[in-house]
Amino acid sequence: MSLRRTRSPFDWSAAVIAALAISAGVVVYLRDGQERFLAILLEDVGLFGTMLPRILAGCLMGAFVTLLLPREAVARWVGADSGITGILIATVVGAILPGGPFTIYPVAGALLIAGADAGAACAFVISWTLLGYARAIVWELPFFGVDFVTWRILFSLPLPILAGLAARIISKFVMKGEGAA
Amino acid sequence: MSLLVDLALWAIVVVLGLIAASRSQSLCIDAIRGGVRDFLQLLPRIAIGVIGSGYLAALLPQALIASWLGPNSGAVGLSLASLAGALTPGGPVVGFALATTALKSGAGAPQVIAYTIAWALFALQRVIIFEVPVMPPRVVWLRVLVSLPLPFLGAWMAMVVGKP
Numbered sequence: 001m002s003l004r005r006t007r008s009p010f011d012w013s014a015a016v017i018a019a020l021a022i023s024a025g026v027v028v029y030l031r032d033g034q035e036r037f038l039a040i041l042l043e044d045v046g047l048f049g050t051m052l053p054r055i056l057a058g059c060l061m062g063a064f065v066t067l068l069l070p071r072e073a074v075a076r077w078v079g080a081d082s083g084i085t086g087i088l089i090a091t092v093v094g095a096i097l098p099g100g101p102f103t104i105y106p107v108a109g110a111l112l113i114a115g116a117d118a119g120a121a122c123a124f125v126i127s128w129t130l131l132g133y134a135r136a137i138v139w140e141l142p143f144f145g146v147d148f149v150t151w152r153i154l155f156s157l158p159l160p161i162l163a164g165l166a167a168r169i170i171s172k173f174v175m176k177g178e179g180a181a
Numbered sequence: 182m183s184l185l186v187d188l189a190l191w192a193i194v195v196v197l198g199l200i201a202a203s204r205s206q207s208l209c210i211d212a213i214r215g216g217v218r219d220f221l222q223l224l225p226r227i228a229i230g231v232i233g234s235g236y237l238a239a240l241l242p243q244a245l246i247a248s249w250l251g252p253n254s255g256a257v258g259l260s261l262a263s264l265a266g267a268l269t270p271g272g273p274v275v276g277f278a279l280a281t282t283a284l285k286s287g288a289g290a291p292q293v294i295a296y297t298i299a300w301a302l303f304a305l306q307r308v309i310i311f312e313v314p315v316m317p318p319r320v321v322w323l324r325v326l327v328s329l330p331l332p333f334l335g336a337w338m339a340m341v342v343g344k345p
Contacts, residue, residue, distance in 0.1 A: 014226050017278070021233025028239050036239070044235040048228055055227065056220045057190040063216035064197035067208055109315040121316070122324045126331070129301040137190065138223065140297075142231070143277040144284075146186055151345040152294050155338040159298075162334070163327040171323060 051142035058138035065096065078111060078120040087164040090120040094127030094160065104128045118171040123164025130156040234278035238285045247287030254292060262292040263332040266299030276300040290345050295336040302328045 029037040078086045078093075090111075097104065104125070112121050129135075131153060140149050201209040250258050269276050276297070284293045303325065312321055339345075 014229065017226075017233060018229050021229050021236060024233060024236035024240050028236050032239070040235045040239060041232065044232040048231045051227065051231070053187060054190060055223060056217075057187075057194050059220040059223070060194045060213065060216035061190070061197060062219070063212040064194070064201050064209075067201050067212045068197065068204075105311045105315045109317075112317065112320060118320050118323055121320055122327055125312070125316075125324055126302065126328060130298060130331075135301075139227075139277050141186075142227070143234070143281045148284075148290070148293075148345045151290075151339065151342075152297060152335075155294060155335045155342075156298065159331045159334060163324075163331060166327040167323050170327065 047142070054142060055138050058134055061137075062134045078116040078124070082117075082120065084165070086117070086120045087123045087161055087168070090116070090124040090164065091127040091131070091160040094124040095131035095133065097128065097132075104132075117168060119164045119168025122167035123160045126163050127160035130159055230278040234282050237278070238282040241282060241286045244287075246283055250283060250288035250292040250296075252289030252291075254289065258289065258292050259295045259333060259336050262288075262296040262336075263299040266296040266301075266332065267303035267305065269300050269304065276304065291336040291339040294339050295332040298335045299332040302331060 025037065025041075028040065077089045082089065094104075097107065108121050108125050111124065112118075116124075136149055136153060140152075144152075198209065198213070201212055248254070250262055254261075266276070269279060280293050280297050280300070283296070284290070288296075308321070308325070312324075316324075
């Protein structure tokens with residue numbers, strides 16, 4: 001997993017949200033008093049506690065799938081002549097391939113070099129962003145709850161396929177001179 | 182329901198772990214170690230996001246959000262939500278914390294779905310830092326172009342179905 005980039009537990013984006021959170025907490029304390037401040041804290045610490053096992057499960061799942069998935073074979077399945085099947089495969093693989101942006105985009109780039117077409121690459125990236133279970137489990141589920149996330153993902157299911165087909169059509173019409181269809 | 186989801190999650194983890202262990206025990210141990218390290222690195226971010234979103238929700242002007250992004254805000258509300266999603270800086274904690282905050286403060290579910298989808302697709306920071314360097318520019322622009330209608334399509338399906 002050489003594509004993996006170690007990331008520090010605390011970078012500037014975490015610092016920004018921390019500053020926001022602390023200022024919001026201070027304002028609530030000053031405006032509404034200690035009782036309300038503690039009530040919100042207690043409720044959110046409880047919520048955080050229920051999230052922990054899910055987050056750990058998501059992290060372990062990502063690590064195992066990274067270990068088990070044959071990345072070389074993926075490039076074969078989404079080649080230029082793969083038709084709509086290639087777009088469907090790219091969508092499914094994008095949804096199940098774990099990892100953050102620092103593993104997904106290099107894989108997409110590698111797919112293109114290995115002969116995947118722009119439509120499949122678009123479907124792959126869009127599917128990862130919208131359907132990726134790792135992000136949904138670790139981040140979205142704890143914040144929104146099961147009901148909201150399930151519906152959001154159901155509504156998102158057709159989107160990578162539609163966008164992948166659109167990308168393929170556009171790249172055939174607009175970019176046909178470039179020989180990469 | 183959420184207990185069921187937790188059980189299913191851990192069942193998948195155990196099955197994957199057994200498959201990995203049957204291939205190679207040392208690789209399996211490496212994977213577990215990597216997964217636990219990811220988990221520990223995520224903890225402070227998520228803790229801040231969850232606790233901070235509670236206080237932010239207490240502060241947001243609820244009437245304003247309800248009228249701008251509420252269930253009756255129509256196409257303007259959807260466009261506002263999509264634009265806000267694309268412009269939200271930072272990682273998943275920021276995006277999801279803001280979206281839950283909006284939902285708690287009276288935003289409509291289709292609007293929040295549009296926001297979440299737009300944020301996932303267009304988050305500028307991610308496109309610039311990760312996507313542009315490793316993908317051919319032609320494909321990045323094509324990807325962004327075909328993604329433009331997607332937040333609206335997702336929200337439209339939510340409106341038609343009337344869920345969540």
